[in-house]
Amino acid sequence: xxxxxxxxxxxxxxxxxxxxxxxxxxxxxxxxxxxxxxxxxxxxxxxxxxxxxxxxxxxxxxxxxxxxxxxxxxxxxxxxxxxxxxxxxxxxxxxxxxxxxxxxxxxxxxxxxxxxxxxxxxxxxxxxxxxxxxxxxxxxxxxxxxxxxxxxxxxxxxxxxxxxxxxxxxxxxxxxxxxxxxxxxxxxxxxxxxxxxxxxxxxxxxxxxxxxxxxxxxxxxxxxxxxxxxxxxxxxxxxxxxxxxxxxxxxxxxxxxxxxxxxxxxxxxxxxxxxxxxxxxxxxxxxxxxxxxxxxxxxxxxxxxxxxxxxxxxxxxxxxxxxxxxxxxxxxxxxxxxxxxxxxxxxxxxxxxxxxxxxxxxxxxxxxxxxxxxxxxxxxxxxxxxxxxxxxxxxxxxxxxxxxxxxxxxxxxxxxxxxxxxxxxxxxxxxxxxxxxxxxxxxxxxxxxxxxxxxxxxxxxxxxxxxxxxxxxxxxxxxxxxxxxxxxxxxxxxxxxxxxxxxxxxxxxxxxxxxxxxxxxxxxxxxxxxxxxxxxxxxxxxxxxxxxxxxxxxxxxxxxxxxxxxxxxxxxxxxxxxxxxxxxxxxxxxxxxxxxxxxxxxxxxxxxxxxxxxxxxxxxxxxxxxxxxxxxxxxxxxxxxxxxxxxxxxxxxxxxxxxxxxxxxxxxxxxxxxxxxxxxxxxxxxxxxxxxxxxxxxxxxxxxxxxxxxxxxxxxxxxxxxxxxxxxxxxxxxxxxxxxxxxxxxxxxxxxxxxxxxxxxxxxxxxxxxxxxxxxxxxxxxxxxxxxxxxxxxxxxxxxxxxxxxxx
Amino acid sequence: xxxxxxxxxxxxxxxxxxxxxxxxxxxxxxxxxxxxxxxxxxxxxxxxxxxxxxxxxxxxxxxxxxxxxxxxxxxxxxxxxxxxxxxxxxxxxxxxxxxxxxxxxxxxxxx
Numbered sequence: 001x002x003x004x005x006x007x008x009x010x011x012x013x014x015x016x017x018x019x020x021x022x023x024x025x026x027x028x029x030x031x032x033x034x035x036x037x038x039x040x041x042x043x044x045x046x047x048x049x050x051x052x053x054x055x056x057x058x059x060x061x062x063x064x065x066x067x068x069x070x071x072x073x074x075x076x077x078x079x080x081x082x083x084x085x086x087x088x089x090x091x092x093x094x095x096x097x098x099x100x101x102x103x104x105x106x107x108x109x110x111x112x113x114x115x116x117x118x119x120x121x122x123x124x125x126x127x128x129x130x131x132x133x134x135x136x137x138x139x140x141x142x143x144x145x146x147x148x149x150x151x152x153x154x155x156x157x158x159x160x161x162x163x164x165x166x167x168x169x170x171x172x173x174x175x176x177x178x179x180x181x182x183x184x185x186x187x188x189x190x191x192x193x194x195x196x197x198x199x200x201x202x203x204x205x206x207x208x209x210x211x212x213x214x215x216x217x218x219x220x221x222x223x224x225x226x227x228x229x230x231x232x233x234x235x236x237x238x239x240x241x242x243x244x245x246x247x248x249x250x251x252x253x254x255x256x257x258x259x260x261x262x263x264x265x266x267x268x269x270x271x272x273x274x275x276x277x278x279x280x281x282x283x284x285x286x287x288x289x290x291x292x293x294x295x296x297x298x299x300x301x302x303x304x305x306x307x308x309x310x311x312x313x314x315x316x317x318x319x320x321x322x323x324x325x326x327x328x329x330x331x332x333x334x335x336x337x338x339x340x341x342x343x344x345x346x347x348x349x350x351x352x353x354x355x356x357x358x359x360x361x362x363x364x365x366x367x368x369x370x371x372x373x374x375x376x377x378x379x380x381x382x383x384x385x386x387x388x389x390x391x392x393x394x395x396x397x398x399x400x401x402x403x404x405x406x407x408x409x410x411x412x413x414x415x416x417x418x419x420x421x422x423x424x425x426x427x428x429x430x431x432x433x434x435x436x437x438x439x440x441x442x443x444x445x446x447x448x449x450x451x452x453x454x455x456x457x458x459x460x461x462x463x464x465x466x467x468x469x470x471x472x473x474x475x476x477x478x479x480x481x482x483x484x485x486x487x488x489x490x491x492x493x494x495x496x497x498x499x500x501x502x503x504x505x506x507x508x509x510x511x512x513x514x515x516x517x518x519x520x521x522x523x524x525x526x527x528x529x530x531x532x533x534x535x536x537x538x539x540x541x542x543x544x545x546x547x548x549x550x551x552x553x554x555x556x557x558x559x560x561x562x563x564x565x566x567x568x569x570x571x572x573x574x575x576x577x578x579x580x581x582x583x584x585x586x587x588x589x590x591x592x593x594x595x596x597x598x599x600x601x602x603x604x605x606x607x608x609x610x611x612x613x614x615x616x617x618x619x620x621x622x623x624x625x626x627x628x629x630x631x632x633x634x635x636x637x638x639x640x641x642x643x644x645x646x647x648x649x650x651x652x653x654x655x656x657x658x659x660x661x662x663x664x665x666x667x668x669x670x671x672x673x674x675x676x677x678x679x680x681x682x683x684x685x686x687x688x689x690x691x692x693x694x695x696x697x698x699x700x701x702x703x704x705x706x707x708x709x710x711x712x713x714x715x716x717x718x719x720x721x722x723x724x725x726x727x728x729x730x731x732x733x734x735x736x737x738x739x740x741x742x743x744x745x746x747x748x749x750x751x752x753x754x755x756x757x758x759x760x761x762x763x764x765x766x767x768x769x770x771x772x773x774x775x776x777x778x779x780x781x782x783x784x785x786x787x788x789x790x791x792x793x794x795x796x797x798x799x800x801x802x803x804x805x806x807x808x
Numbered sequence: 809x810x811x812x813x814x815x816x817x818x819x820x821x822x823x824x825x826x827x828x829x830x831x832x833x834x835x836x837x838x839x840x841x842x843x844x845x846x847x848x849x850x851x852x853x854x855x856x857x858x859x860x861x862x863x864x865x866x867x868x869x870x871x872x873x874x875x876x877x878x879x880x881x882x883x884x885x886x887x888x889x890x891x892x893x894x895x896x897x898x899x900x901x902x903x904x905x906x907x908x909x910x911x912x913x914x915x916x917x918x919x
Contacts, residue, residue: 516824516842519864519871519878542824546862546873554873558859606862799827799838799906800815 003101005301006090007032008080008245013274013290014106015040015061020298022070028301030072031098033090036129037077039067044287046133050160056130083249085267102301105246105257105265105272109239109285114148118210119235123217127157127236139232141165146220146230148207150177152315154236155194159322162199169200169228171220176203181315181326185342186349186365193322193347196764202228241276241283256283261307263297273297279308286313288420312379314371314420325371328361328378329353336360341392343497350392357385367497370394370408372459376416393498406485409462418463419456424449426463433467440464481520483512488524488741495528501536503529503543517543524742527629527665531737534776547627550796551784552609555602560609562588562601563626564616565662568636568654568674569597578619586612596633596671598624610793613785622662622783629743630665631672634658635683639676639693648693650676653722657691660726663781664773666733667740667749685713688746689729694718698725702732703747703755711747714755716762731762731769738772812900812907818844821906826861826870829908836897837861838906839881841868846906847881848899854879854892 005021005028007014014032021028032039045059067074075092082091089099111126113119125132136157139145143166147158150172158168170177176187177194191201206223210233219229241256252258252266256278263271273293275284284290292308299306314327341350348366352359352374358381362374373395377384384391395408412418414427424447432446443460444450450457464472479485486494491510500506506525507517517525522543529537541549552560564579579599583591589603604612613623625632634657637643639650654674661672673684674691684690686706690713692699697720701713716732719725735758740749750758762769788796821827821840828851829836837851837860845868851861858874868881878887884894898909 515867518866518869519876522864522866542822542865545864550862554859554862556856556874558857558862606859794820795822795827798830798835799820801830802813803830803832 002027002029004028004099005030005102005104006098006100007104007106008090009106009108009274009276010034010036010038010040010062010076011106011108011274012040012043012061012287013294014104016291016294017104017106017273017298017301018062018070018072020295021301024298024302026298026302028102030070032067032072032074032076033078033080033092034074034076035079038130039063039074039076041130043129046127046130047156047160049130050133050136050157051163052137052160080245083245085249085270088269101269103270104297104301105270105276106274107242107245107272107276109275110242111235112238112240113235114207114237116207116210118212118217121210121212121217121233122215123231124210124233124235127153127234128239132234135232136161136166136234137164139164139166141167143167143231144229145169145232145234146171146228147234147236148172148220149234149236149238150174150201150203151180151236151238152178154234155190157234157236158199159194159197162194162197167200168198169202169230170194171205171207171222171228172201172203173206174203177201178315178324178326181363182324182365183351183363185340185351186324186326186363189347189349189365190322190324196760239275239285241278243276246272246276254278259308261296261309262300263293263308264300271297271300280310282310286315288313288423291422312375314375316368316371316420323364323366323368325364325368326362327371327375328359339388339392341497348497352392354384354388357383357388359384359391367493369458370396372416372418372420372456373408373412375420376412379417406462406466409459410466418459419447419449422448429460429463430467433464438464438468438472480524481518483514483517483521484510486510491525492528492532492739492741495532501529501533503540519545523548527667527742530665530780531776534779548629550606550609551613551623551625551627551788552604553627557603559603559605561626562604562609562612562616563594563598563624564621565624565658566598567658568634568651570636570651570655571598575619575621578616578621582612582615585615594626594633595635596626597635598626598633600626607796607798610789610796614789617783617786617789623785625662628665629668631658631661631663631670633671634661635671635673635687637674637676637681639674643676645679646676646693647695648676648698648722650674650682650691650693653691653693653698653725654682656722657726657729660730660777660781661733663783664733664737664777665780666737667742668745670733670736670746672729686711687713689713689732691725691729697721700725700728700732702758703750705745705747709747714750716755716759727766727770728762730773731766732758734769734773734776735761735765811910812902813910815906815908818846818901818904818906821846824865826863826865828859828861835859835861836908837870838899838908839865839870840906841865841881844901846899846901848897848908849879849881849884850895852894853877854886854894855890860894 010032040062042059042061048054079093080090081093089097091097111128125135145161145166145168147154147170150170158170162168176184177190194201208223209221211219211221217233219227221227243253243257246257247253257265257272257276259265259272259277259279263273265272274290296306296308316325336353336355339352351363353361359377364371395411412426416426418424418426428447429449432443437443437446450460480488494510498509500509503525526540526543530539547553552562583601586608588601592600594600634654636651636654640646671687672689673682673687675682675684676693684692686704690701699718701715704713705711717728736746824842826837826839829838835851837849839847851859853860853872855877858872860870862873863870869878871878877890884896886892900907
């Protein structure tokens with residue numbers, strides 16, 4: 001017989017209870033009350049709505065059709081006035097009295113508002129529901145906002161608003177952000193990342209009062225007297241279970257509504273789920289246990305055996321660009337040991353807390369790809385003594401298996417949790433795949449895995465790949481070449497994080513499938529290694545394409561071209577005479593002026609190279625690197641020296657730039673130009689890096705191209721002085737070579753990471769980038785022609801000449 | 809009967825590298841792998857006669873510097889989808905010296 005079920009509150013937990021009931025075909029006539037004037041939506045996705053990555057429509061979990069299809073009577077925007085448990089009825093606000101057989105509380109929680117003076121001013125809000133989110137999305141670049149609370153919710157609010165251009169300040173009472181989930185080091189990295197996003201962060205800051213004007217918030221006053229002006233003040237300091245109605249109905253209530261393992265309250269006909277409950281002394285704010293509760297509650301309603309068990313919880317932050325993970329207990333203590341891995345350059349931090357060979361806690365920042373594996377170790381209390389040495393590097397390093405991006409996932413046991421929100425294990429996903437789910441959408445539809453916060457999407461795809469093999473292609477970047485399954489990005493990450501400073505180390509640690517690479521991967525690896533470890537790594541000529549190995553461009557007939565450098569396109573009669581003499585002496589068939597304002601001698605025999613270089617060196621000339629994935633030329637116009645329109649000494653700047661940058665290796669060729677005025681005679685706006693001189697200074701723009709693709713540069717920065725222009729160019733060059741994929745010109749790299757990201761990094765890490773550029777140049781700013789002519793000339797000669805040997 | 813000619817010291821050719829030997833009938837490339845094996849092949853790719861001695865040596869293959877054909881050092885056969893073959897000649901290392909068989913000169917003369 002159909003039972004009457006009344007649900008109070010349409011939240012994530014109660015919504016999930018209904019799903020379980022209807023999926024199981026349970027016979028309930030459901031009435032759903034909700035104080036908010038709408039149905040179930042995915043509250044944890046409000047942050048992406050706030051930042052503009054999603055819309056409200058995207059996060060609705062149940063729409064009108066769903067309620068209709070399941071016969072749910074919706075009473076949205078209506079509260080329950082009272083409950084009569086004796087009569088088993090509820091009374092709605094409008095006086096309607098409805099009978100029930102079972103009642104479910106899903107009243108959720110209320111945000112805690114600090115009772116500061118002024119907390120009731122207009123413009124002081126919490127971050128809880130869609131209305132709050134809409135208040136925040138109403139702000140723009142002209143607005144200031146203060147967020148009190150540096151926990152998960154407060155930071156998601158701050159980042160969301162910052163993404164909309166709002167000037168945001170976070171005020172946190174503790175010494176570091178998210179102190180309940182993160183240790184100090186990770187808190188520091190998080191803070192740094194948020195500051196990089198333009199958010200002001202004040203820790204150890206006590207709020208004293210809220211100042212208003214005409215009843216509207218004006219500023220937050222701190223106890224040191226600082227006033228933080230704001231148009232909106234968001235309090236995100238915590239939640240309190242909403243127990244008022246339950247208390248009035250006479251149910252047992254502590255911090256929350258008391259429930260047993262079956263989610264039953266002190267009244268057997270009344271259940272409670274979600275943030276309003278207290279189970280075994282604990283209250284709940286994260287979604288995973290709420291879903292567990294919902295499942296148990298549904299089973300209890302259907303009179304099935306079920307038991308809610310509290311599990312270890314883990315936390316991830318939904319802020320783009322801040323990858324953090326924390327789980328378990330990571331406080332220092334007697335008998336506890338730490339394993340720590342840091343990579344300051346990449347902003348990566350990993351810490352494991354170990355006691356008696358069991359991992360108690362894990363904090364990860366910057367690279368959280370192995371978090372599920374570590375979480376499993378904590379939950380299962382796995383003995384890690386055998387893998388202790390390599391534990392911190394993650395599952396791919398255990399048991400001597402070579403590193404395959406999929407190996408980590410393949411190694412997970414079936415009960416390893418993949419989707420934390422929905423509590424979906426690898427086994428459940430595998431079952432779904434076996435039952436015919438062959439893509440992400442199908443897995444999501446049948447298991448809900450990756451359907452809530454979405455951070456496990458990549459993992460779910462990897463499970464698909466492991467199970468379906470060639471039938472499933474992860475929609476991701478291709479591997480470098482057939483020698484490896486790793487992408488360029490994977491390998492660069494490995495080189496930096498594992499401090500791989502030699503090619504054999506990369507082959508070994510990244511599980512290369514060939515003995516020593518191939519013509520595709522070796523030049524890339526050689527570049528990555530020398531870019532990341534300029535002092536440690538020795539350039540390997542045998543891994544370079546012939547042009548870079550022999551410092552000349554090979555031509556179709558096996559001869560070479562020789563291009564001496566002409567700094568900024570300036571030459572002298574003496575240089576021209578030496579070039580003419582060399583052309584005569586080595587019988588150079590073609591002499592051509594290049595687009596980069598210098599002279600190309602084409603058709604030089606390989607064995608003559610050291611001699612022609614020695615002659616050019618003697619006249620004061622050096623290699624023009626016309627053959628390199630590195631600095632080529634700095635093209636200039638004559639600027640103020642001669643031109644009546646010139647605004648700055650463009651030729652002088654071009655020469656200085658070329659003298660600073662020459663010899664540097666980059667992912668692809670790097671061409672610069674400096675124009676003395678916006679008439680742009682040096683064509684600076686189609687170069688990789690271009691400078692346009694104006695009266696007030698120098699416009700440095702990047703990402704131009706005039707090859708297979710035609711691109712106009714985009715403005716990076718305008719600076720006032722020549723020195724600043726040189727430094728900005730060094731910084732962006734360094735950023736480019738530390739981050740771009742081999743053979744990506746700047747415009748391609750920019751297309752991937754975005755100009756804003758480049759700009760931000762150049763501005764915030766300017767000095768460090770320039771310093772690293774200089775460290776590298778201390779090795780590479782020299783003339784390879786002179787070195788080869790003096791010490792390696794014999795390598796350019798035939799090994800033997802048997803031409804005179806009698807054939808018979 | 810083989811008649812080995814001493815060409816040069818093994819160390820005159822870099823590991824994963826090559827040098828060229830001139831003969832009256834064109835050039836022969838002498839390769840040295842990472843494992844110090846040596847191979848001798850015509851220094852001309854079957855595709856457009858690119859100088860193989862200038863290519864990148866990997867495993868027991870070399871990639872032509874002109875258009876990236878990959879040639880097996882053992883057989884002279886083009887790898888992958890490409891078709892073609894380069895002549896190969898006996899070569900070996902003895903006491904740190906690279907030796908080529910004099911007969912390859914005859915073979916070249918007869919060719």
